[in-house]
Amino acid sequence: MCWLGETPAIPVFGDGNNIIPTIHIRDLAVSVEKKFSEIDT
DSSP: OGGGTOSSSOOOOTTSOOSSOOOOHHHHHHHHHHHHHHHHO
16 A cells, blocks of 8 residues: 555556545535535525
8 A cells, every 4th residue: 555655656547647646534524514514604
């Protein structure tokens, strides 16, 4: 696992020009929860 330093590099697929940034699922969940809590108030 890369985040534990057990892998020397993260594999790149294609030319490496991703247009979709990666985000951790917990970070996404927190931001969605905050957005919905703003709507409720």
